[in-house]
Amino acid sequence: MIRTIAFALAALLPFAALAQAQxxxxxxxxxxxxxxxxxxxxLTGDEKGGRKVTLGGELRIPGPPGMKVPAVIxxxxxxxxxxxxxxxxxxxxxxxxxxxxxDTFSGRGIVSTVADQSQLxxxxxxxxxxxxxxxxxxxxxxxxxxxxxxxxxKGAVASVYSANERFRKMYxxxxxxxxxxxxxxxxCNVEYRDDDKTTGKPIRLFHGIADDYVAIGPCRTYVERxxxxxxxxxLTELAxxxxxxxxxxxxxxxxxxxxxxxxxxTLKEGEIHAGxxxxxxxxxxxxxxxxxxxxxxxxxxxxGGRVRADVLTAANRLEVLExxxxxxxxxxxxxxxxxx
Numbered sequence: 001m002i003r004t005i006a007f008a009l010a011a012l013l014p015f016a017a018l019a020q021a022q023x024x025x026x027x028x029x030x031x032x033x034x035x036x037x038x039x040x041x042x043l044t045g046d047e048k049g050g051r052k053v054t055l056g057g058e059l060r061i062p063g064p065p066g067m068k069v070p071a072v073i074x075x076x077x078x079x080x081x082x083x084x085x086x087x088x089x090x091x092x093x094x095x096x097x098x099x100x101x102x103d104t105f106s107g108r109g110i111v112s113t114v115a116d117q118s119q120l121x122x123x124x125x126x127x128x129x130x131x132x133x134x135x136x137x138x139x140x141x142x143x144x145x146x147x148x149x150x151x152x153x154k155g156a157v158a159s160v161y162s163a164n165e166r167f168r169k170m171y172x173x174x175x176x177x178x179x180x181x182x183x184x185x186x187x188c189n190v191e192y193r194d195d196d197k198t199t200g201k202p203i204r205l206f207h208g209i210a211d212d213y214v215a216i217g218p219c220r221t222y223v224e225r226x227x228x229x230x231x232x233x234x235l236t237e238l239a240x241x242x243x244x245x246x247x248x249x250x251x252x253x254x255x256x257x258x259x260x261x262x263x264x265x266t267l268k269e270g271e272i273h274a275g276x277x278x279x280x281x282x283x284x285x286x287x288x289x290x291x292x293x294x295x296x297x298x299x300x301x302x303x304g305g306r307v308r309a310d311v312l313t314a315a316n317r318l319e320v321l322e323x324x325x326x327x328x329x330x331x332x333x334x335x336x337x338x339x340x
Contacts, residue, residue, distance in 0.1 A: 025093050028059040030100075032135060034128045036108060042123040043192075043269060045170045055107040055128055059100045061141050062093040070146030070179070071098035073132050075125060075155030077244070078114040078259075080105050084152070084247040100136060104128045104155075113154065115258045122157035122187070127171055129158045134173035148180040153214060153244065156183035157190075160205065163198045163231075180204065185211055185243050188219035190267040195222075196229035203233040208241030213256075215263045 035050035063069050072092055074085055081103055089099035104125045105111065113119045129149055137144040151159030160183040161167060168177060180202045188205075205223065207216045219235055226233040244250055 023062050023094060026061040026065075026141075028061070030057050030059050030135060031055070032057055032102065032128060032131050034107075034131045037121065037124045037127060039121045039123050042121065042127065047127075050124075050127075053107050055103060055131075057100050057102045057132060058089075059098065059136075059139075060089050060093055061098045062096050063141075066141075068141060068143045069096055069098050070148070071100060071136055071142045072182075073100045073102055073129055073136070073147065073149045073159075075102055075104070075129055075149065075151035075158045077151075077153030077155050078117065079112050079244075080110075082247055083249055084244070087246070087248065088150070098136075098142060100132060102128060102132050114256065115260060117154075117260050122154050123161075125151075125155060126158040126162050126167060129162060130171040130173065133176055133178065137173060137176040144176060146179050147176075148182065149178045150182040150184070151186070152184045152246075153187065156186035156205075159183050160186050160188070160203060161192065161195065163201060163203050164192065164195050165197045165199050166192075166194050168199055177201070182206075184246065185214050186219055187214050187262065188222040189215075189262060189265060190269070191222075192269045196225050196231070198226065198229075198231045198233075200232065203231060205233075205235045206238065207235065208238045208243065208245050210240050211243045213243035213259070213261050213263065218266070 032055040034053050034055050035047055036053050037047065037050040041047070041049050059071075061069060072088075074088055076082065076085055081101060085101055089101055092099040104120070105113075108120060110119050129151075133147055133149070136142045136147050149159040149162060151157065159181050162172075162178060163181040177199060178201060181204070183203075183205045185207055186205055203226065205219055207214075207219050209216055216237065223233050223235045238245065
């Protein structure tokens with residue numbers, strides 16, 4: 001389903017329709033200068049209090065030399081860059097969209113945060129993403145008005161909440177902004193101050209109903225709040241899809257007992273509500289439930305490769321796949337991709 005989501009994503013980018021036979025990809029390794037912030041530092045705009053860090057990323061540009069193309073910044077999850085990230089980059093390049101694979105871990109000496117999320121606050125990855133936006137906006141081959149951001153799990157915090165106007169004012173480079181915000185299996189269980197005031201750019205979420213690691217419920221709630229505030233937001237619910245449904249490294253259900261998850265916590269800026277009971281706790285890290293699973297329906301082992309779908313359709317400037325709830329197999333209007 002990667003291609004289904006991919007085509008919906010392409011709809012937000014103009015002229016993203018290179019024929020496969022014309023595809024020429026230039027690879028560039030780029031340095032991203034950033035800063036490591038705690039959650040508190042991020043929320044108060046204390047960049048000077050953070051630690052400077054040098055990160056990297058791989059930019060893959062399709063099309064002939066001299067041609068400007070739109071781009072998508074890909075922000076990995078807790079496990080770091082995976083085969084799914086590469087698959088997304090290939091799908092994007094195939095429809096004429098550049099892909100920037102941002103590595104927020106290696107420059108910080110991090111391999112994975114799945115067992116210890118305190119190594120890097122998810123909000124810090126938003127700073128990295130805005131620094132990557134500044135880099136791409138100055139690139140001679142990239143259309144500065146056509147740069148979207150797409151994140152996965154932990155990385156989806158950066159991709160989705162960067163639509164917050166408050167955070168844009170705090171961290172976006174002058175004169176630049178994201179054309180769209182795409183989140184796959186996004187942790188939506190944090191309510192930030194004024195987070196229903198968005199930039200007005202499209203927000204698209206794709207989440208598995210069967211996800212028991214990052215639950216879909218908080219995203220339903222958040223999307224409803226955003227809609228009431230007039231935001232351009234859609235949530236596509238994928239029946240039977242679990243967490244990391246697009247990752248080819250997890251083709252069958254597996255248990256990850258050491259992984260940390262906040263699935264039983266509802267957080268609010270300045271306070272934490274545990275277990276949905278409404279009890280206000282001190283503003284600190286919540287106690288983490290470590291029984292999370294990243295798994296897949298054993299009856300459909302190919303689903304991970306097939307769910308990458310239509311986040312990409314080359315139609316006018318920002319028409320992204322209309323969000324629909326469906327309780328059966330992926331509907332026929334979504335093109336499926338079975339990995340070779």
